[in-house]
Amino acid sequence: MKLTLKIWRQANTEDQGRFISYSVDDVSSDSSFLEMLDLLNEQLVAKGEEPVAFDHDCREGICGMCSLRINGLAHGPERATTVCQLHMRSFQDGDTITIEPWRAAPFPVVKDLVVDRSSFDAIIQSGGFITARTGSAQDANSILVPKCDADTAMDAAACIGCGACVAACKNASAMLFVAAKAAHLNTLPQGQAEKDRRVLKMVSTMDEAGFGNCTNYGECEAVCPKEISLDFIAKLNRDYGKASIKAFLSGSDE
Amino acid sequence: MKLDPNIPEGPLPQKWDNHKFDIKLVNPANRRKYNIIVVGSGLAGGAAAATLGELGYNVSCFCYQDSPRRAHSIAAQGGINAAKNYQNDGDSIYRLFYDTIKGGDFRSREANVYRLAQLSVNIIDQCAAQGVPFAREYGGLLANRSFGGAQVSRTFYARGQTGQQLLLGAYSALSRQIGLGQVKMYNRHEMLDLVLIDGHAKGIITRNLVTGEISKHTADAVILATGGFGNAFFLSTNAQGCNVTAAYRAYKRGAGFANPCFTQIHPTCIPQHGDQQSKLTLMSESLRNDGRVWVPKRKEDCPKDPRDIPEGDRDYYLERKYPSFGNLAPRDISSRSAKEVCDEGRGVGPGTRGVYLDFSDAIKRLGRHVIEERYGNLFDMYESITGENAYERPMRIYPALHYTMGGLWVDYNLMSNIPGLFVLGEANFSDHGANRLGASALMQGLADGYFVISHTVANYLAEVGAGSYDPADTAFAQTEAQVRNQIDHLLSIKGARSPRSFHQELGKILWEHCGMARSKESLKTALELIPALRKEFWEDVRVVGQAKDFNQELERAGRVADFLEFAEMMCHDALDRDESCGAHFRTEHQTEEGEAKRNDKKYAYVAVWEYQGEDQPPKLHKEPLSYEEVDFATRSYK
Amino acid sequence: MAITGLIMVGFVLFHMLGNLQMFQGPDAINTYAHFLKTLPPAVMWGGRLFLLAAAGVHVATAISLTRENCKACPTDPGVKERVQATLSSKTMALSGSILLFFIVFHILHFTTHTIFPVYKTFMTDLDGQQVYDVYSMVIYGFSNAWIATFYIIAMGLLCMHLSHGVSSMFQSLGLRNNYWRKTFDIFAALYGWVIFIGFVSNPAAVLLSEYTSLNIFPVQDVLLRLS
Structure with missing residues (x-):
């Protein structure tokens, strides 16, 4: 050719x-x-x-x-x-x-064609984890995870953090990335303790990094190499809404 | 060179516990006084940096990628072994230990392997707690599958992305420490040298891959978790950036390099398409659970559409030769069998270096949806690369270089012969002997990173005390100057050939002469060709661009320069090991059926190579392998 | 955006249903209009302010989001293709801006009668009371083909705005999931069309009565009576 x-x-x-x-x-x-x-x-x-x-x-x-x-x-x-x-x-x-x-x-x-995506790392550093100190874990089978939840978490966790979602978005929004990362952990029983804190921190870091807003164009989903679904954005909105209300009512952002 | 493996006293199952009690600790309040450098952010490095950060040490972590989440551990597909015995099928720590020793063809260190098997159970607990989305059964319990070389189901998996999910677990723990300020992360930084003060590792010299800035980093201990050297072969399943530089420069500073000739060939890769190929793609070995490997019985049938070849004309050679293991025969055996049938002229596909992996029976038995569920992403990947639909026609596979069991020599504490230099994961040599079993690399990386180094590094740190070095020591400036000189030299040659072309040529030499099968003649040829190529490299390489810039050509040139030296050591090792064992197959030593013939009397040792200076052959040292618990047995997978 | 949008989404439905009373004859719509006009001031003004605030917040949020998005996406000298974004989703800002202009026009037109003060004189007798003759006002207003066309185009834009906006609302409120996604999208599109047809029925019927032999509304009578 x-x-x-x-x-x-x-x-x-x-x-x-x-x-x-x-x-x-x-x-x-x-x-x-x-x-x-x-x-x-x-x-x-x-x-x-x-x-x-x-x-x-x-x-x-x-x-x-x-x-x-x-x-x-x-x-x-x-x-x-x-x-x-x-x-x-x-x-x-x-x-x-x-x-x-x-x-x-x-x-x-x-x-040339190389970009700096460290803002993604910053989002994870702010809350994209489950706090599980090495050595503190109980037997793996003592946490039951229904197969459908494990599958949903895996669907979200398939995100490879390439940033195509941001690149395709008219607004340079990182919502699909953040949603996938948050949904992976928020879906699992292990992730419940930090669920609210996680979404609040991740979203605020995302905003500080200067990503645009999600206006539901859906282009992110179309270019995602791992076909992460827009539904995870809905889940993030839901989790974020609940967490914000709880934070407002309790007067704390933790 | 002093090689004391420091194996603890006591019966095998108690060694690690005894050792943990015997070695020194660092008081929690004192840990912040220690600086530790971790090079590499894969399963071993990422887990180590996170864990040491959690413990309260000041950690600096370096990776050449733009994010620690991209280290090549991410590409492991199949799974991770653990002796949980959740399936009640007779698994145990001892069995995992024994399988690993036997799989490694009795060339690994018994005590290290036993500890690995012990820790395997903790790894699964740790990862599950971090939210790694392992496959589950409907009741919510963890699912398992069996994996190459094992007769029990002990492999845990997360769809076809186990490596990525485990790495994301370690990365999230690492990220948490970065967020807390406990770990300082240096992305797009490459380690170019190790700094020794009074014979102890006290720092590294790095190049910022974006700005080209060379800088020194000081620490009380240096941990290398820089992966394997498979890319010496140019075409391998490794990522493009994987290199031997960090390990090799440590070797040049006096670290012993152990068993470099133990390189594993993975049986299930997508065959090469042509000369423009830049890497080979592996498909998880788990495919062999349901796929049947065959080639036509007659050469004439090879060009035919495989679906038109009747059952009677197919040779299911693994099932025929190894009835009890069949398609699950260990990696080296299945790889070599594939090479044999292709050498006989019965290979299929373009270039006729390929064999079929056929799922039609499994699809008939289980239904397409089950196969889709198990291997969907692998089938998609196969289709995107080859343009063929493997649900409809058999896949074509061929072995490719995949993993390197050899690496820097370490003792039971994972410390090299240079005090203060620790080596984890694929970069060390200790656990897999001459051949690694499937789903064991992830296990070793995480065991080293999460559970071993946290204890053993404390022992060293407590011994030397905080502030064990002078940051103004001239060794830093000297080493830095040497690094700068090499870069300037590379740029000043201004020859005619690209670094890539040298790399490609080196790869061909190694694959041809030091690949799946080696002989005295082939290795001697390689030992003539490699120095000649290296000489040409230093006379004729053309590195365009600047030193103080983002310069991928310069990165590659530095790595190729090290591969060119390293490859020679590898061939020396392969030549010295005048036996066949595991992945190291010397054609002179085989049984009548073509199986590897070990020589335990002469070669039950770890070959450790010591650098002797430019263009000097390395010096061999031996760590004898003694087995307290197991007896040498001939591997038989019949 | 979602919550203020939801308020207005609800409002347009009731507005549209109210308008349909045109087809029940003058008394129905005039009674309804009179009922609205004579609500207790607290309720009427409360409602108006509430809607105004919703619209205001909706517009303000849209502006601030767009500004943030512009900042996140600096000028792009390259090519950018779209795979699955719908026309309505890509034109939300445009359709929204025109609709904002339309709403202002619409209020000045039919509510405050600022554009055509003559509307203030359109009165009729309803059960012995003098009330605004909204029925005639509408027919008179839409008998002007330019105005009617503008209303129809604006409603077309509203339909597009809603079909993306309503489905977006489910997403933003976190109500959507894989199972319900299609249903919600169909509902949103349907909702847009229902609103469109409902609103357009009035100007369309007036124009049809005026320029064809169809006689849905007594356009000529009204025009004669008022001139």
């Missing part, structure tokens, strides 16, 4: 950034999208040009590191697929492909 790539190049966070066109030949249709970028980078290095920086690691769709907007869509045209699992057979010979980083104020561009 021969392709024309319009790639966003940006030297660093302060740089303005611009699209630059490249052409790349001899791409195998069996190779993955990132392997196609490897090929381009090898060609650039051979010419002594700086290769395109992009984030990637496991290349099997689970680490959540890869983060490209391809032809306007986070993670490209295939549903339920990360960029690393996107294969060139999804494109035609001669195609022009536009490749950009995630764009959202809380995800500043580091270089």
Whole structure:
């Protein structure tokens, strides 16, 4: 395959950034999208040009590191697929492909296609956990978790934290991420003790980080490589509502 | 080099308890006076950083990814073993211990393995309490499945994402400590050297991968949890960033490197598609619970649609050769059997390096929905990579490099021969011997991180006392200067070949000559090819970009430089080990049926390599393996 | 947004049902209008202020959310495609802004009679009492094709605004789940259409009576009588 790539190049966070066109030949249709970028980078290095920086690691769709907007869509045209699992057979010979980083104020561009997603970590640090000190746990089977709850928790926990939801949202809202993270723990009996505190803290950290608001477009769900459902946002709203009322009535935010 | 394994006295089951009582403690009020560095944020590193933070130590944790949640432990699919015996099928700590020792082909340290089996039960409790969404039965109890090489159902799992879920558990505990200020997290930082003061590990030199800034970090103890070195082979199931640099630079500073030739090949990976391939994708071995492995009996049938090949013309070779274990035969045996049938010309798919893994019987027996429930995500993944629907036609699989049992040498306390340098998880060598059983890597990483290091690091810290080093020691500046020099050197060569092309070539050499089967000749060839390639690297590598910038080429160049040296040590080790054991298969040593032939008289030792300087062959030291509890037995999976 | 939206969602339904009394003849709608006008002032003004406050908060929240969202999403020089966002969801701000303008117009038109002060003189006799002749007012008002068309377009926008807004409301209040999702979305769309048809029936009927042979309302009579 021969392709024309319009790639966003940006030297660093302060740089303005611009699209630059490249052409790349001899791409195998069996190779993955990132392997196609490897090929381009090898060609650039051979010419002594700086290769395109992009984030990637496991290349099997689970680490959540890869983060490209391809032809306007986070993670490209295939549903339920990360960029690393996107294969060139999804494109035609001669195609022009536009490749950009995630764009959202809380995800500043580091270089070219690489963005800084540490705001996600900050959200988890503020409350996305169950406090269970090492060594303090009881026998695992003493906590019964109904299968349906375990399945729901697992559906939510499948989130890989890639940030596609934010990238696809017109408002750069992180609600789907936060909702998935909160729902995973809030659904389980182990997570009940900290449930209210968790949602209040996570939502307020999310707001402080500068993410936009959820206006229920549903684009996040459409691009999510793990198909996290919008229902978890409804659950987050519900849990947040209850927690806020309780906090208001008790005069405490803990 | 002094190699004292420090195995505690007493009968095997009591060793760990005795040891915990005998070793020194650090008073809770004093813990904040100690700084600890943890390099790596996977299951071992993340769990260690979280646990040490909880205990009150000041912890700095480093990872090369943009978030600690992305460490490659995340990719483990199948599950985690624990001797809970929840299924009442005869499991016990002793059985898990014995299976692990036997699976490791009697090349692991007995006391360490027993402790691992003991701690396995605590891990499940800990993870369940953290909210890891393990699979459950309708009654709410934990579900189990059986996994490669085991005759009991002791594997706990979370759909096909056990690794991710366990890592998220450790990451959430770590995040809590970061939020509390107990752990300082350094994302996108790579450790480039270890700093020794008076022979003790007292700090590291790192490069900030975003700004290129080189900086020193000081601590009372350094913990490496930097994973394995599978990427020396270029194509492996490891993440792109996995590398040997941290471990290798520690080795160059005097840490012993143990059994580097023990590299595991995973039997169920998706076959390679061509030269542009950057990595191989593993599919959980759990697939072998329900899938049947076969190839056509006749070469002529190979290009045919597998569905058109009648039952009588198929060779279910694992079931034929190993009737009692069948498709669940251990990883090395199934991998090698796949290689054999492909070498016979009976391989299938493009490149004819592949065998079928067929689910049609299981779908008939259990119904498609059950298979979907169990392996849905794996089938989807297979389809997205190959474009084939495995519900309708058999999957194609082929072995790929997956895990490395070897690693830095550690004693019972997980401390290397450099005092103050601890090594956890895949980066150390101790628990899996010559071959790791399925669902045991997650177990080891978490056992080391949650339950072992918290006790053993205290012993060292209490011994040396707080403020055990001078932060102004010249060793820091010297080591930092060496790191800077290497980076400047790499950038100054300005040759013609990319670091990636060297990596690819090295991978081919290793896979060909030090892969699934090795021989004296092949290893000797490798030992000629690798130094030549390394020489060419240092003369002709082209690293574009700047040192003080986000520069992925420079990152790769540094890692490839270390792989190029490391690979040679690996081949030396493989050559020295003139026997077949576990994943290390020397073609000279096999039974008539092609099984590995161990030589316990000569090789029941841990081969520990000591760095001797540039272009010098490493020096071999031996830690003899003595078994108090178990007898050497020949593995038989017939 | 959800709670203020819910208040207005309820209000438009009652408003629409009230309007349908046009089809029961002059007395029905005039009685209803008179009933509303003569409510105790506390109730009437309370209600009005309550609705006004709901609308005010709804608009203020919308503005503040939009500003925050603009900040979170700086100018995007690239391409951005949509997969499943509906037209109504993408145009909430536009439809909302036009509706705000419409509501102001509507109040000035029929409530305060500011636009056409002549409406103040439309009186009729109801059980011996002189009351506003709302029936004629509506027919007179919608006999102007421009105004009627504006009302119809505004109601179309209201329909879109509701079909996303109502389903969104279930989501924001955390009432939606996988099982009920489809039902709620269908309900929201249906609700939008019912409101649309109900409201549009009046101007549409007036226009049809005026320009076709259909004779739903006595448009010519009313126009003659009032001129």
